Amino acid sequence: MSRVLVIGGGFAGVAAATALAEKGFAVELLESRGSLGGRVYSAQTPAFPAPVDNGPHLFMGCYEETWKLFKRLDTPDVFQRIDPMTLTWLTTDRKKVSLRCAPLPAPFHLAWGLLTTSAFSWSEKVKLTRALMRFSKKPFSFPADVRTVERFVLMTEQGPQALERFWIPLCNAVMNVPMDIAPLEGLAEVLHRVFFGKRSDSSLVLAQKPLSELGFSQVGAYLEKRGGKLRVHEGIQKFEVSEKSFTLTSRTEQTYQTDAVIWAVPPSSLSALWPNDGWAGPQNLPQLGKSPILSVHLILSRPILTEPLVGLPEGRFEWVFNRNANWDWKGQGQYLSLVASAAENLAKLSEKELVDIALEDLRDRLPEGTVLEVLHAKVTREMAATFVWTQATGPLRLPCETPYPFVFLAGDWTDTGLPATIEGACLSGHRAAEKAAAYLNKRGA
Numbered sequence: 001m002s003r004v005l006v007i008g009g010g011f012a013g014v015a016a017a018t019a020l021a022e023k024g025f026a027v028e029l030l031e032s033r034g035s036l037g038g039r040v041y042s043a044q045t046p047a048f049p050a051p052v053d054n055g056p057h058l059f060m061g062c063y064e065e066t067w068k069l070f071k072r073l074d075t076p077d078v079f080q081r082i083d084p085m086t087l088t089w090l091t092t093d094r095k096k097v098s099l100r101c102a103p104l105p106a107p108f109h110l111a112w113g114l115l116t117t118s119a120f121s122w123s124e125k126v127k128l129t130r131a132l133m134r135f136s137k138k139p140f141s142f143p144a145d146v147r148t149v150e151r152f153v154l155m156t157e158q159g160p161q162a163l164e165r166f167w168i169p170l171c172n173a174v175m176n177v178p179m180d181i182a183p184l185e186g187l188a189e190v191l192h193r194v195f196f197g198k199r200s201d202s203s204l205v206l207a208q209k210p211l212s213e214l215g216f217s218q219v220g221a222y223l224e225k226r227g228g229k230l231r232v233h234e235g236i237q238k239f240e241v242s243e244k245s246f247t248l249t250s251r252t253e254q255t256y257q258t259d260a261v262i263w264a265v266p267p268s269s270l271s272a273l274w275p276n277d278g279w280a281g282p283q284n285l286p287q288l289g290k291s292p293i294l295s296v297h298l299i300l301s302r303p304i305l306t307e308p309l310v311g312l313p314e315g316r317f318e319w320v321f322n323r324n325a326n327w328d329w330k331g332q333g334q335y336l337s338l339v340a341s342a343a344e345n346l347a348k349l350s351e352k353e354l355v356d357i358a359l360e361d362l363r364d365r366l367p368e369g370t371v372l373e374v375l376h377a378k379v380t381r382e383m384a385a386t387f388v389w390t391q392a393t394g395p396l397r398l399p400c401e402t403p404y405p406f407v408f409l410a411g412d413w414t415d416t417g418l419p420a421t422i423e424g425a426c427l428s429g430h431r432a433a434e435k436a437a438a439y440l441n442k443r444g445a
């Protein structure tokens with residue numbers, strides 16, 4: 001039986017390792033931390049009376065590769081699916097407006113939602129519909145000078161409410177970079193998948209448990225049952241590779257030599273560990289940059305929201321996840337997590353300043369005079385939440401293949417055509433598993 005190493009236990013590594021194990025390979029998954037999940041995790045601290053996600057994560061119905069992974073692990077379904085998609089915003093004129101798609105096949109579900117919503121003026125609805133239709137069929141065709149999301153919204157003359165309620169929060173959440181630098185190709189691919197497949201592809205999918213409880217506790221048993229092993233606290237510190245073989249050395253001085261290896265680590269780790277072999281790819285990875293996501297988690301003395309998720313247009317924080325609704329959290333008061341993506345401008349503020357801004361964003365959108373009494377507050381900062389995908393950095397994303405036929409790459413930053421998301425990570429992991437299996441099968445034949 002061929003043996004494969006997968007390094008890194010985020011979604012990309014877990015997808016790669018379990019897909020290969022499913023195909024009958026003995027897989028060792030090595031993870032430097034004490035648990036799996038990578039950038040998707042929650043923690044419990046004495047200072048806050050509930051689990052805290054490192055940042056609330058939104059899944060989508062169209063996350064096909066992600067659902068394939070959960071199905072493989074046969075984990076209990078811990079997700080709430082909002083299908084047909086409904087988006088609700090709390091506006092600065094203190095109103096609640098919604099876009100409610102209809103229980104119709106796509107894209108009529110969206111057309112109905114746009115027709116009936118009061119979130120946009122009639123002329124904005126027409127322009128928004130026309131703009132979205134440009135993502136209905138591939139290959140997409142845009143003028144040569146329309147490469148960023150900002151250029152696209154200018155070209156299609158999107159109005160102020162469409163910008164504030166749709167394009168800006170969508171671009172920040174999906175791409176984690178602002179519209180003026182976000183490449184249109186990335187958002188186009190996502191909009192195509194979300195709105196122009198099946199209706200359920202556009203459903204918003206919310207975890208009903210804190211992120212560390214989504215089901216990765218079963219990965220070790222899954223690998224062992226198929227002749228493999230999970231090793232945590234086993235960070236790789238050295239990588240030596242030649243035309244015929246490779247050796248990996250871990251923090252515990254253990255050495256590994258197998259038939260193939262998949263690196264599923266963040267770009268900074270790969271760049272630091274890749275030997276100086278003349279391949280510029282890994283050396284250039286630091287230029288991918290880092291884009292932060294900040295979250296403020298608040299427990300308020302009394303409930304102010306019933307919806308599981310609301311948008312805050314024109315706010316510094318864009319989305320509010322309601323943990324009482326998401327997790328059926330039953331502690332005292334209301335637990336809300338507010339998230340700011342592409343949050344470079346907020347990254348240096350103190351915890352107190354961030355909490356004050358989050359409260360201001362809420363207060364400005366709730367009925368006049370609403371009192372917000374904070375029982376507990378906590379800030380989570382992910383300074384390297386994703387890489388910075390722009391026109392300039394796009395070509396630095398590396399393919400799955402490397403100069404060595406037995407070494408493969410995975411991770412949300414590889415050239416998946418998708419932004420850095422859980423789905424991009426799972427896609428990259430499954431792709432690496434396919435390529436590694438093809439190599440090993442050919443070699444064995």
Ligand SMILES: Cc1cc2nc3c(=O)[nH]c(=O)nc-3n(C[C@H](O)[C@H](O)[C@H](O)COP(=O)(O)OP(=O)(O)OC[C@H]3O[C@@H](n4cnc5c(N)ncnc54)[C@H](O)[C@@H]3O)c2cc1C
Binds near residue numbers: 012033058265382425
């Ligand atoms: C706050 C926040 C909010 C987000 N929101 C969303 C969202 O709403 N929806 C969405 O789809 N995506 C979201 N994302 C993005 C998503 O979390 C990532 O795209 C995805 O988790 C990346 O997975 P990965 O496996 O590629 O990388 P990672 O999760 O970074 O996994 C890499 C793993 O490699 C390990 N590792 C590193 N070096 C070594 C080494 N030398 N040896 C062994 N192991 C090593 C790391 O410990 C880590 O576990 C968000 C990210 C953050 C941070």
